[in-house]
Each structure stands twice: as C-alpha cells, then as structure tokens.
Amino acid sequence: MSVLSSAPFSAAEIASEGIQPEEYEEIVRRLGRHPNKAELGMFGVMWSEHCCYKNSRPLLKQFPTEGARVLVGPGENAGVVDLGDGLQLAFKIESHNHPSAVEPFQGAATGVGGILRDIFTMGARPIALLNSLRFGTLDDARTRRIVNGVVAGISHYGNCVGVPTVGGEVYFDRAYSGNPLVNVMALGLMETTEIVKSGAKGLGNPVLYVGSTTGRDGMGGASFASAELSDESMDDRPAVQVGDPFLEKSLIEACLEAFKTGAVVAAQDMGAAGITCSTSEMAAKGGVGIELDLDLIPVRETGMVPYEYLLSESQERMLFVAEKGREQELIDIFEKWGLHAVVAGKVIEESIVRILFQGEIAAEIPATALADNTPIYHRELLSEPPEYAQKAWAWTVESLPDATSQGILGHSWNEVLGKVLKSPTIASKQWVYRQYDHQVQNNTVLLPGGADAAVVRVRPLADSTSSSVTPNPAALTKGVAATVDCNPRYVYLHPYEGAKAAVAEAARNLSCVGADPIAITDNLNFGSPEKPIGYWQLAEACRGLSEACREFETPVTGGNVSLYNETLDSQGNPEPIYPTPVVGMVGFIPNLDRIAGQSWKQNGDVIYLLGSDALTLGGSEYLAIVHQTIAGKPPIVDFDLERKVQAVVRSGIRSGLIQSAHDCAEGGIAIALAESCFGNQLGATIDLAATDARLDQVLFGEGGARILVSVQADSVAEWEVVLQKEVGDHWRKLGTVGGDSLKISIAQNLVIDARISELFAEWSSAIENGLDPNE
Structure with a gap:
C-alpha cells in the first residue's frame, strides 16, 4: 500500500515549507509526481540553507581541508585531527541563533546538546566547550532577557552533562538586537580504536533508533533557522527544541560503550531535520538506501502523523546501522543506561529513503535528492564594494x-x-x-x-x-x-x-x-x-x-x-x-x-x-x-x-x-x-x-x-x-x-x-x- 500520490500544493503551502516555486518544480520532476505532505516537509528541511548550504556551498569549496594532522575533514559530524602518541581530537562549532532569539534558555541549552552529540557520535568523549556569543546593547530590556536566558541555558546543559565550558567570547552591539548569535564549539578525545563514520553500509543490516523518545518539539527547526526573524517569530516557539542534559549524559556513555563493541557500522546524530536528516544523510553517504518504520519509533505523544515524526527535532536521539545479528547486544547496552533502543528499519539496495507508517509507504524519496544533489545557487557578486x-x-x-x-x-x-x-x-x-x-x-x-x-x-x-x-x-x-x-x-x-x-x-x-x-x-x-x-x-x-x-x-x-x-x-x-x-x-x-x-x-x-x-x-x-x-x-x-x-x-x-x-x-x-x-x-x-x-x-x-x-x-x-x-x-x-x-x-x-x-x-x-x- 502507498500514500505517495498527491494533488499539487498551493503556492502558500509550498512557501510555508520554505520552498521556492522553482524548487517545487524540481521536486516534482525528480519524483515524477507531486509529493505528499510528509515528503514536502522532508524536502523543506533538507533543502533549507541550514541543511544543504545552497547559497554558500560554492564558496566553501575554496577552503583548504587537508593537512598532515587532519584525519577527518568536512562532511562528517565533526573534524578529527591527530595529536600524536595515539591521541586524536574531534572538534566542531555549531550555531543555535534563531532558537535562542525566541526561547533563549532552551535555544542555547539545546545548542550545547547538539554540538556534544556531533562529537561523541564520532567515538570521542567530550572534554571541553567554548561559546561565541553576540548580543544587542544592555540598555535594551529584551537584550538583557536574552543574555540572562542564553547564559543560563549554556550553564544548565554544560554543567549537568558534566563537560566544562572553558572559554569563549562575548560581544555587544546594536547590530545584534533581537537576533543574538549563539555559537558553541566542542572538543572531544577519541575513545574508540576506529573513528565512527556516518555512511550506512551492509545490505540487510538493521537500523536502530536509540536515545530519547520522539515528540512534537522542534518541529521544522531547520526551516525556522533558515528564515529571517520577524515579529511573528515568537509564534515559532514550537520550532525550539527542549533538551535533557542528564539523559544526554547517559547517551554519551551508552554510545561510547556501544561503539567499543565493534557492532556499530555507522552512526548519525538526529540534529536538524531529525529522522529525515539522519536517514537521508546516512543513505546518501553510503550509496545505499534506508527503510524505516515509524510505527516502531518510541514516542511521547499520541496521534502523531508521518509529517510530525519526520520533522521533529526532539533532542538526545541517534540512528545507528548495526551488524546484522548483533542488534540485541546493542539494545542491552542502551537499556542498561535507561535509554530506548529499537530496530526500526534496515539498509536496502535501492538508494532511497522509504518511510513506512501503519502498513503503508508514507514517503519514498531518492536519498541523494534529499542529502547530496540539492539546489545550489551561484549568485552574482557585486562588481565593486557597496x-x-x-x-x-x-x-x-x-x-x-x-x-x-x-x-x-x-x-x-x-x-x-x-x-x-x-x-x-x-x-x-x-x-x-x-x-x-x-x-x-x-x-x-x-x-x-x-x-x-x-x-x-x-x-x-x-x-x-x-x-x-x-x-x-x-x-x-x-x-x-x-x-x-x-x-x-x-x-x-x-x-x-x-x-x-x-x-x-x-x-x-x-x-x-x-x-x-x-x-x-x-x-x-x-x-x-x-x-x-x-x-x-x-x-x-x-x-x-x-x-x-x-x-x-x-x-x-x-x-x-x-x-x-x-x-x-x-x-x-x-x-x-x-x-x-x-x-x-x-x-x-x-x-x-x-x-x-x-x-x-x-x-x-x-x-x-x-x-x-x-x-x-x-x-x-x-x-x-x-x-x-x-x-x-x-x-x-x-x-x-x-x-x-x-x-x-x-x-x-x-x-x-x-x-x-x-x-x-x-x-x-x-x-x-x-x-x-x-x-x-x-x-x-x-x-x-x-x-x-x-x-x-x-x-x-x-x-x-x-x-x-x-x-x-x-x-x-x-x-x-x-x-x-x-x-x-x-x-x-x-x-x-x-x-x-x-x-x-x-x-x-x-x-x-x-x-x-x-x-x-x-x-x-x-x-x-x-x-x-x-x-
């Protein structure tokens, strides 16, 4: 059974997902049909600037990315460099700017949680955090509220999860009034003999959902992060995730223990775009496909539909590809740490992301269309300085x-x-x-x-x-x-x-x-x-x-x-x-x-x-x-x-x-x-x-x-x-x-x-x- 056929969407419905009219035409061309609501949402988040860098990717190609100490460069959850004597350092920086503008405490807190997951997903134990913060001027009451909330959020999550915040910088200028910058950097020391990558492989290998439950918090966060803030942005509070640092501490220990068994083939944090991002990126990087059954996903809310499952950005969740036959070994580790771990899908030969729900195909999209072959804009550069x-x-x-x-x-x-x-x-x-x-x-x-x-x-x-x-x-x-x-x-x-x-x-x-x-x-x-x-x-x-x-x-x-x-x-x-x-x-x-x-x-x-x-x-x-x-x-x-x-x-x-x-x-x-x-x-x-x-x-x-x-x-x-x-x-x-x-x-x-x-x-x-x- 399938619910793939869909009537055309209105211009307003397309725009609500952050998709341009010409991008919608390209989606229809690639699918050979109109997308359904769930698929439109998947394209909306994966084709957002936050996820696919459609305006910046051509510019990023000029960056030097190789060096004598570089073990892992761009494209994975974090970079890794060699310190010698068997020591390897993973590190990365991420932003949580728009969420911190509308919900300063949770926006900043979940920014810390997200960057930590990027680090331990590689098999590294987080050892330090830094932050780079920009606020408006302190004569503004709203700025004072944002400053207090952001600092409290960073403090809460970092202190509770047990990773020291050791440095950073803070600037104040009217240019950031109402739109603070909350950038968080994390460092981790590799604790596994092999660096854990995110590309799925091994046809028939099980796909495990691990960590916390899925809810409606963080809906459409990637699209929200790719749009200008406005007076209506306060209505987007549901796009701000809610984090649990104590659960993340357990997730760190469970993941590192699981990685050391050698039973994990690939791992991906469910960050921006949640299940959509993790399934499509793992499939695209591995040159394979992933089939996932939403009925098997642990949830904390009732009545959720595929669109909500796929766009939820609930925190402290991961997706693993495991060696076939070793699923229970991993499930036992996560249950020991009080976390969910379920087999929710499998690796398939055809390079697609297939989502099942209530016995039907709820979404089916080529993996590369979501995570690799995304829109790119080559914009014209001014001929002289403005x-x-x-x-x-x-x-x-x-x-x-x-x-x-x-x-x-x-x-x-x-x-x-x-x-x-x-x-x-x-x-x-x-x-x-x-x-x-x-x-x-x-x-x-x-x-x-x-x-x-x-x-x-x-x-x-x-x-x-x-x-x-x-x-x-x-x-x-x-x-x-x-x-x-x-x-x-x-x-x-x-x-x-x-x-x-x-x-x-x-x-x-x-x-x-x-x-x-x-x-x-x-x-x-x-x-x-x-x-x-x-x-x-x-x-x-x-x-x-x-x-x-x-x-x-x-x-x-x-x-x-x-x-x-x-x-x-x-x-x-x-x-x-x-x-x-x-x-x-x-x-x-x-x-x-x-x-x-x-x-x-x-x-x-x-x-x-x-x-x-x-x-x-x-x-x-x-x-x-x-x-x-x-x-x-x-x-x-x-x-x-x-x-x-x-x-x-x-x-x-x-x-x-x-x-x-x-x-x-x-x-x-x-x-x-x-x-x-x-x-x-x-x-x-x-x-x-x-x-x-x-x-x-x-x-x-x-x-x-x-x-x-x-x-x-x-x-x-x-x-x-x-x-x-x-x-x-x-x-x-x-x-x-x-x-x-x-x-x-x-x-x-x-x-x-x-x-x-x-x-x-x-x-x-x-x-x-x-x-x-x-x-």
Whole structure:
C-alpha cells in the first residue's frame, strides 16, 4: 500500500515549507509526481540553507581541508585531527541563533546538546566547550532577557552533562538586537580504536533508533533557522527544541560503550531535520538506501502523523546501522543506561529513503535528492564594494577632534581608558563564565579570563577503565588549546581583511599560551545571501578565511553556516547583523609545564611589545565607544610578520623566557596593558616612544601581529638576542612590572596614571551593572 500520490500544493503551502516555486518544480520532476505532505516537509528541511548550504556551498569549496594532522575533514559530524602518541581530537562549532532569539534558555541549552552529540557520535568523549556569543546593547530590556536566558541555558546543559565550558567570547552591539548569535564549539578525545563514520553500509543490516523518545518539539527547526526573524517569530516557539542534559549524559556513555563493541557500522546524530536528516544523510553517504518504520519509533505523544515524526527535532536521539545479528547486544547496552533502543528499519539496495507508517509507504524519496544533489545557487557578486563600505573607507582621523596630552572631548586619558574598559565588549566576562562549571573532569589547566586561549589536558585513554587502548607515556604532559574569535566590526567594514584578521587573531591567541595552531572549524553567521550586499559580505569573507587558513596552515575540518540573521529596525525594515565568521581554532601543546597566561607574574619583570607599529583607529573599539563612529579600514594582516611574532612567542614560552603573553587587539596597547595588570593586581610603568601619530592612536589604535610579553630581569639579555634574530627590529622594550598603578608615558610625558584597583573595579563590574534593570 502507498500514500505517495498527491494533488499539487498551493503556492502558500509550498512557501510555508520554505520552498521556492522553482524548487517545487524540481521536486516534482525528480519524483515524477507531486509529493505528499510528509515528503514536502522532508524536502523543506533538507533543502533549507541550514541543511544543504545552497547559497554558500560554492564558496566553501575554496577552503583548504587537508593537512598532515587532519584525519577527518568536512562532511562528517565533526573534524578529527591527530595529536600524536595515539591521541586524536574531534572538534566542531555549531550555531543555535534563531532558537535562542525566541526561547533563549532552551535555544542555547539545546545548542550545547547538539554540538556534544556531533562529537561523541564520532567515538570521542567530550572534554571541553567554548561559546561565541553576540548580543544587542544592555540598555535594551529584551537584550538583557536574552543574555540572562542564553547564559543560563549554556550553564544548565554544560554543567549537568558534566563537560566544562572553558572559554569563549562575548560581544555587544546594536547590530545584534533581537537576533543574538549563539555559537558553541566542542572538543572531544577519541575513545574508540576506529573513528565512527556516518555512511550506512551492509545490505540487510538493521537500523536502530536509540536515545530519547520522539515528540512534537522542534518541529521544522531547520526551516525556522533558515528564515529571517520577524515579529511573528515568537509564534515559532514550537520550532525550539527542549533538551535533557542528564539523559544526554547517559547517551554519551551508552554510545561510547556501544561503539567499543565493534557492532556499530555507522552512526548519525538526529540534529536538524531529525529522522529525515539522519536517514537521508546516512543513505546518501553510503550509496545505499534506508527503510524505516515509524510505527516502531518510541514516542511521547499520541496521534502523531508521518509529517510530525519526520520533522521533529526532539533532542538526545541517534540512528545507528548495526551488524546484522548483533542488534540485541546493542539494545542491552542502551537499556542498561535507561535509554530506548529499537530496530526500526534496515539498509536496502535501492538508494532511497522509504518511510513506512501503519502498513503503508508514507514517503519514498531518492536519498541523494534529499542529502547530496540539492539546489545550489551561484549568485552574482557585486562588481565593486557597496556604497556603505566605500563611504566607511573614505573616513580619516582628521575628522576627529584634537587629542592633546590632557585628553580629548574634555576627558582625561585616565577617564577615556576607564570608559573603554567599561565597554561590555571589552569588560570582564566573569559574570558569564562564573556561571559555568569550567573545572569538571579536572583537566582545565588555564581558567577562563586568565589567558588568550583555553588550555585543557588530554589524558591518555588508559585513564579510562573502559578503554582497551594502551597509552604512550609521552602523552601525559600534552594539552590542547582552543579559542573562538572574530571582530565583527572589522568584517562589516572590510569582509576580506576582517575575515583574515579573525584567523590571524585566533592563531595569535593560541601562540600566546604556547600552542601550535593546527586546524579550524568555522561558523559563518551572515544576513540574507539573496541581497547583493549580504552575498558580497559572505563571498569576500570566505575568500579571506581561505587565504588566511592557507597562510597559517590551519585547514578547515568542518563548521556551520547560519544565514538570514536579520531583524527589523525601528522603522520595521529588515536589517542584517554584522557579518560574523567565527573562527574556532585548536592548537597543540607538547608540554603543559611550559605555557603562559596573560597576567604579569612578579615585580621587576620587563615588558616588551612585539610586532607591528602600523596602527589604525579605523574600526576600533575606541572609535566606536568614545566617538560613536563605525568607519575606516580595519588593520591589514601581515602574514609574514604574524608568523615570525607568533613563532618567537611560542619558543619563548617553551624555553621558559616568557613569563606572560597577551594579544594586543581590541582597545589597543592601553587596554592590553590594563588587562595584563588585573590578574595579579600588579601595576606597570610604561614609556611609549615618540611618534608623529595622534595620542589616541598610540594608546588605543589597533593593529595585527602585536603581542605584549613580560620576561624576568635576569633574562633580558638572552631574550633580546632571540628577538633580534627572529623578528629583527619588530620589538620594543616598554617598561617594567611593579607598583599599584598603570603609568603610561609617551616620550617621557605622563599621559595615564591610574590605580589598578580603580580600573579593575570598573572593568570587572560593567556587565553585571549593565544587566541590573535598576541601573
């Protein structure tokens, strides 16, 4: 019996599934008939931008994806890199932007759950989480609600599931009002001898549904994530999933135990598009078909129809292909952990996804039509930069008021420094990370806020009693570093240079803790690609990312694309977010005894600035905060100098010469110096060289390839020999650590003299004060 025949759908019905008229015509052509309701929904989610990248896939092809350490690149649930000595790291980043806009707590929580499943589906035990968050400004009540909900959701899921949140970044800008960005990155250490892939194989092999039950929550989440937010988006709350971190913890243990039996042929997380996505992707990747009977799926609601089963995004569910005859072995494992595990289908020869329901064929679609041979749009690129960019580039510092040794706009430089430090984007993120358990598993080496990148110990697998892998003793001192980075203002002003800068800063962050950059995962958050400016921003940013990854030899192992991130302005017109290509980068640390944080260590240490003297106020935090201006060109990346500066910092840390290292990025040298003082409440006396540049440009100008380091006084001679050899004249001695104030002179003219305790008080409480509705 079959219910495949269907009458044509109306234009409104087609549009409600996010399908374009020409796409519907292509569906009819491929099927040789009109789809039924369930099939239309399947195409709607699988042909959404969120699942098939129909606007971005041509641009992603330029990314470098291979490298000496890369074991698994794009196309699987997560990338995997080789750390040596039998250690393999899985990692990936994903977004949950639109769900977090309408239901901040559950949207963020299930974002954490989803990225964790991507990791342990590969056979890796999750060891760390990072997040990259973007919000509107804190003077808006809705933004405050979103911030509180998102942070609480991340905290709830991560803390309960027992995976530490060890790092991240948080930006605040009106460009994200109503459309926050919630990007979550996860790392895992391989715990199985073989990496688990997702391609189904073995005709007749059983298909197992494992994990939680299926309900109506998360209906159409993939389509929801591929549409612009509007005033009506609050009505889409059912498209936001509800997670259970305690159940996911059991799912982690059950899956890893099941994988170690060797009875699992393939595995796929039921994430976006749920059963539809998992069946079609497993079938397409394996070049086979899957037949699944919905009557065998465990449910938690009555009266569900095929459309609801197939589009549900209920959490904590997986699909396995098992070796025939070993089904019960796997079922027993999942039942031991209190989870569902049922044989719900089988692998078939014909490359189709066949869905059965109540004894009839409820849907039958070629697997590749859903998961491989999907629509692709090659959009026309603007012949020249858009008007907004050209206008921004025409800006010059001459348009600013004079900057004297006493200050600017009636404010002293002490006051200006305090004002920039209080900017929520610059200010301490302790209000955020103190809600996260960042030490669970006891492998966190550097705590959040203490360094430019997170550092996590990678324990050999013999530490796990369930593992049969023999560790190499050399692995005992190894670690991984991870960071997420992107200055969205740079990318808005100049997508190509801004994207390059994101990769460069991520690599710089890793180098500042002593790690060798290995590979990246990226999360491309942009507005609508159907608009010329939106597509130009996306294309130029991808070009910049590709070039920078090649220069730093950090291949892309996977990632996520999140488009249509737009909200309505005060006049009700759609307005895109700043283009935000977040770079999640991992690095390798050969010896955890030789790493560095960002804070001065002791009085008398000598402070150096390594790198470029090329500074700009274009796109700077100072320009935005003090002058309320978004204009200019961001810093231009000097790849050769970046490599030299980063290499000498890594070698200096490993040789024991460098005591602290801190990237000089947003806010310029004045902010980097202040941040280096805060950790141990140690002041510094600094003398910046005479220059023809404006005082504010010297203090707050931004540029690439700039790292602030400190060394012990008795190491100065040795260190300067190294510097001269490795970076030539691209370094400068700035001063010494000591006292309780930050004193900055320019050509021996004191311009900043501020007590560390007072600066710290402003910096550390800014976000908490901003979230207080009584402020």
